[in-house]
Amino acid sequence: MTINVRMAAVIQKITNNQKEFVSEGSNIKDLIQNIEKEFPGFKNHILTDSNEVHQFLNIYVNDEDIRFLSNLETAIKDGDVISFLPALAGGSF
Amino acid sequence: MVNNNENNSSSSFTPDEVMRYSRHMIMDQVGPSGQRSIKQARVLVVGAGGLGSPVATYLALGGVGKIGIVDFDVVDLSNLQRQILHSTNDVGKPKIESAKESLLAYNPNIEVVTFEEPLVADNAFKIINDFDIIVNGADNFATRYLVCDAAYLKKKTVIDGSVLLFDGQATVYKPGSGCYRCLYPAPPPPGLVPSCAEAGVLGAMTGLVGSIQATETFKEILGIGDSLIGRLVLIDSLSMDFRIMKIKQDPNCPLCGDNPTINELIDYDQFCGTAPLKEVHS
Ligand SMILES: [Zn+2]
Numbered sequence: 001m002t003i004n005v006r007m008a009a010v011i012q013k014i015t016n017n018q019k020e021f022v023s024e025g026s027n028i029k030d031l032i033q034n035i036e037k038e039f040p041g042f043k044n045h046i047l048t049d050s051n052e053v054h055q056f057l058n059i060y061v062n063d064e065d066i067r068f069l070s071n072l073e074t075a076i077k078d079g080d081v082i083s084f085l086p087a088l089a090g091g092s093f
Numbered sequence: 094m095v096n097n098n099e100n101n102s103s104s105s106f107t108p109d110e111v112m113r114y115s116r117h118m119i120m121d122q123v124g125p126s127g128q129r130s131i132k133q134a135r136v137l138v139v140g141a142g143g144l145g146s147p148v149a150t151y152l153a154l155g156g157v158g159k160i161g162i163v164d165f166d167v168v169d170l171s172n173l174q175r176q177i178l179h180s181t182n183d184v185g186k187p188k189i190e191s192a193k194e195s196l197l198a199y200n201p202n203i204e205v206v207t208f209e210e211p212l213v214a215d216n217a218f219k220i221i222n223d224f225d226i227i228v229n230g231a232d233n234f235a236t237r238y239l240v241c242d243a244a245y246l247k248k249k250t251v252i253d254g255s256v257l258l259f260d261g262q263a264t265v266y267k268p269g270s271g272c273y274r275c276l277y278p279a280p281p282p283p284g285l286v287p288s289c290a291e292a293g294v295l296g297a298m299t300g301l302v303g304s305i306q307a308t309e310t311f312k313e314i315l316g317i318g319d320s321l322i323g324r325l326v327l328i329d330s331l332s333m334d335f336r337i338m339k340i341k342q343d344p345n346c347p348l349c350g351d352n353p354t355i356n357e358l359i360d361y362d363q364f365c366g367t368a369p370l371k372e373v374h375s
Binding site for chain 1: 231232233234237255256257258259260262276277278279280281285286287292327329331336337338339340341343
């Protein structure tokens with residue numbers, strides 16, 4: 001089971017500046033736990049204390065937002081690309 | 094496809110305009126009637142900065158009849174790495190002033206309306222009322238949520254874009270097809286997602302994303318092609334990877350959902366936990 005993870009530039013700090021890496025898991029919750037093992041602190045950046053995804057951040061399975069699938073229970077499979085994308089405000093006045 | 098209507102509309106262009114817009118008008122998808130729609134279009138550009146510069150420039154060159162610019166900053170030397178509306182001699186001048194000069198120098202046939210004030214809840218309706226399309230180039234979350242809410246409540250289309258570091262994104266919101274709050278229900282806590290001033294931005298990226306916003310604006314005016322409504326373009330310039338994510342209207346959205354709780358503008362500094370705009374930029 002190989003899941004490709006992609007981090008938006010602004011949050012790459014939490015994965016040691018890695019933009020893309022491989023992890024595993026059968027659903028998103030699982031995946032987050034596995035990434036946490038490799039990058040301690042990851043989970044706290046993604047989930048609130050009540051284990052919900054932060055409202056300023058979206059998680060996509062390929063091109064679908066997990067909020068419109070089964071949220072953290074969304075099943076993922078070999079080869080899927082999971083993207084973590086926080087809101088960006090930069091327009092630079 | 095020549096008909097009387099089109100003949101009438103083309104007759105309202107001066108010979109200078111016919112020549113100037115000939116590369117537009119020669120295309121079937123534009124033609125004289127499309128160029129006429131462009132001339133009648135009223136587009137507000139929020140921010141005369143990194144994104145606002147290329148957007149407003151292409152709108153002006155392309156003949157958008159009325160371009161509004163809202164910005165309260167003065168030109169700073171650090172802006173000139175990307176903000177093509179302003180040049181070295183403009184440092185210290187209000188951005189709206191150099192923006193207006195640049196746009197009218199490019200195309201004197203258009204009208205440029207400037208608002209030298211921060212876009213805030215108190216003036217937002219008044220400012221956006223005279224425009225049909227709002228291009229969002231705001232550099233902060235408070236203004237982004239304000240533009241989202243004001244545009245939705247006044248039934249305006251928003252052409253959204255943002256840039257940071259080597260990344261960019263763009264999409265289009267139309268009332269009824271989702272909004273910025275559907276995508277991000279709440280802003281990050283202050284300090285978590287850095288601004289361009291804090292983190293930096295590759296200047297050329299603002300041109301890339303701004304050109305996408307300008308292109309979407311022309312498509313919206315002309316009613317051609319498939320708009321970015323419901324799609325978020327993500328650009329990673331380091332790998333030059335373009336991806337498109339689906340975005341959906343959220344039935345639980347507090348603004349455009351089934352049971353809206355936001356029916357008027359709110360206090361955006363409080364909502365975003367930020368200091369009022371004047372202080373942020375001082
Ligand atoms: Zn919405």
